[in-house]
Amino acid sequence: MSSQQKKAFYQEAIPMLVAVDCIIFGFDREALKLLLFKRKIEPFKNEWSVIGSFVKPTESVDLAAVRVLEEYTGLQDIFMEPLGCYGEVNRDPGARVVSQAYFALIRLDEQEEQMVETHQAHWFDLTTVPTLILDHNQMVKDALEKLRRKARYRPIGFELLPEKFTIPQLKDLYEAINQRKLDRRNFRKKILSMDILEKLDEKDKSNSRKGAFLYRFNKKKYEEMVKKGVNFVL
Amino acid sequence: MSSQQKKAFYQEAIPMLVAVDCIIFGFDREALKLLLFKRKIEPFKNEWSVIGSFVKPTESVDLAAVRVLEEYTGLQDIFMEPLGCYGEVNRDPGARVVSQAYFALIRLDEQEEQMVETHQAHWFDLTTVPTLILDHNQMVKDALEKLRRKARYRPIGFELLPEKFTIPQLKDLYEAINQRKLDRRNFRKKILSMDILEKLDEKDKSNSRKGAFLYRFNKKKYEEMVKKGVNFVL
DNA sequence: TAGATAAGTGTAATAATTACGCTTATTTGA
DNA sequence: TCAAATAAGCGTAATTATTACACTTATCTA
Known part of the structure; x- marks a missing residue:
């Protein structure tokens, strides 16, 4: 169905931006790490944030998360699952953005650790996570809690x-x-x-x-x- | 920040509709029931669906879910929690709609059962859930699974x-x-x-x-x- | 070759879960 | 009126899971 045809329905509803954010945990044989990167666009350009992107009209929300993960780490087939929806009205001063967060787990070896640094990204030890943009610190907190709960009944x-x-x-x-x-x-x-x-x-x-x-x-x-x-x- | 100002950022991103859908379980002292209603708008007018609405620009996603629940059942302060994001590209032929699903639990007494019937809504026994619009049957299935898991570690x-x-x-x-x-x-x-x-x-x-x-x-x-x-x- | 170290094995004490027999309060109807 | 029926409630033994901790082993280094 074309975009034109679709416009016939739901006239009264107001569209908004939909984003995905990925909270990525890694383990380098001794400590749990978190992948963060320096944001490339305004507002908050150059501040630390988790990895994310807007969802494109041609991709599902889940797929957007997979795409983002691959764009920033080069990795495919990574364990990833939904964390939740972050939908406060003013969570992003740039626009009304509803974000679907995911969390992902990857194993670290030097290869990946280097690759990541080329994208203005960095692996932080979980004990030294900096202040992040928007509600990203909350996302990280929620993801960590979910990881812990999950680890209780699955061999992560x-x-x-x-x-x-x-x-x-x-x-x-x-x-x-x-x-x-x-x-x-x-x-x-x-x-x-x-x-x-x-x-x-x-x-x-x-x-x-x-x-x-x-x-x-x-x-x-x-x-x-x-x-x-x-x-x-x- | 006004809508005009916000437009300065994120120019390249394409907005879409965001909806909430609530999967509502009730228990009437003998069986688990599911609240469904007859959809009021096209497409799929008059077919069975779970309760939902588009998110308004002035409300958070969570609040939209609370509003919807109150609109259809008259009930406030209900236990409700996020179920997940349903974001396939063509899940809704009416438009690109990303839906955040919630599930809610309420106790049934005659009062509520009657009230609900006035909204073209109906309590179905879980064993006789009809075919629902879009991906709503999947949502119900997911909600039930989550309810079961949840019941394992909380006195629901x-x-x-x-x-x-x-x-x-x-x-x-x-x-x-x-x-x-x-x-x-x-x-x-x-x-x-x-x-x-x-x-x-x-x-x-x-x-x-x-x-x-x-x-x-x-x-x-x-x-x-x-x-x-x-x-x-x- | 002795000492240090983390890996690996065993076992006894305690706690949680499961299976199931017996008693109790009450209503119904012979 | 009282025996039969029924769901509620109580107790206990057998099994299984969890915890705490002592001891042995393989290997490297000094």
């Missing part, structure tokens, strides 16, 4: 860890997300009892003399468990 | 049950939400152990010869538990 590690990882690394990730210490032995017992990890023959010795065995997720088994609605409370 | 009963209720009634509600039988005795034990119910001196004899004691929620204790992040898995 899929998205944040490299393909091969050790159990102590997985534990570090959960500690970073939840901000509390977990018992090393109980953590191992619990995650192994879920039967979603595959032990490999290699060891990672970057963190200890003894070295820790590498594992990888068994995605199939994991998907099955999610379907059954199992609770992975760690 | 606050919103769906009358002020005074019996433990068997609360159990029936959880069974309706989760679509599975719960053990009467274990349910009672668990809910009482949470220490959020106050036993009253009255009995409700509508359902049995012996009669069941009425209880009411202790909202203060409940809020405290939610703050502490306690899990109410029933």
Whole structure:
């Protein structure tokens, strides 16, 4: 249906701008990081903000989020899910803008960390997030809370860890997300009892003399468990 | 800032319509119901749909949802929370419309059931939901899933049950939400152990010869538990 | 080759969940 | 009037999950 035809309906309604904003978390094997960038347009040009864009008429809202993520990080097929709608009347002094926020999880290796710096973007440690434009600090706060809640019943590690990882690394990730210490032995017992990890023959010795065995997720088994609605409370 | 001034920014972005849709669940002491109404405008005039409206320039998105709920049910201060954004390009043939969906829970007594019928609205049993316009069936499905998940860690009963209720009634509600039988005795034990119910001196004899004691929620204790992040898995 | 260190294994104590039998209050109708 | 029927309510044993923590192992470095 053409734009002309559509205009016949909903005459009384008033259009507004729709944007997407992505809160992107990364994990570099020790700390949780947040990707921010320097805004390129007025108002608030050159201030820190999360990554975002207006939604184009030819793309769905979800797709706009995927596009933005790819534009700024070069990454595709990233775990991303909706965070919520930010729709206060005066949240953006530039116009009436309703923003749909998303949060994404990506694993960091040097490659990505460098790539990102070329876009006037920067990975911040979660403990040193600067003041952001508009309601973006609130978005980050909400995203973090959602991440924590989510981590309670899903092994988030899929998205944040490299393909091969050790159990102590997985534990570090959960500690970073939840901000509390977990018992090393109980953590191992619990995650192994879920039967979603595959032990490999290699060891990672970057963190200890003894070295820790590498594992990888068994995605199939994991998907099955999610379907059954199992609770992975760690 | 006036609309004129705002136009100076974001010139390249293309505005679209923003709507809210509310998926409203009710519980009438035996079954979960869904509130639907006959659409008043073209396209799809007179077909069943959930309750919705376009967002006005002078109101936030959240407020639009509250307004709509009040317009159709006369009810204020209803438990409502965001469900998600529905933003496919061609989801509405009438225009490019991005909809933010909400779901709400209300308790049904005859008063409300009647009131609603005056707006060309109707309470449907969840097992007999008709075909709805646009992506509204999907919204209902998503809302139901969210309700179930939510009920796992919050005593939803606050919103769906009358002020005074019996433990068997609360159990029936959880069974309706989760679509599975719960053990009467274990349910009672668990809910009482949470220490959020106050036993009253009255009995409700509508359902049995012996009669069941009425209880009411202790909202203060409940809020405290939610703050502490306690899990109410029933 | 001893000492240091993180990885990994085991186990006992405690707490939560599940399954289910028995008693109680009340109404109905034989 | 009183036995049968029924849902409400109480208690307990068996199972399963969680927590706390002691001990052993593999490996590197000095």
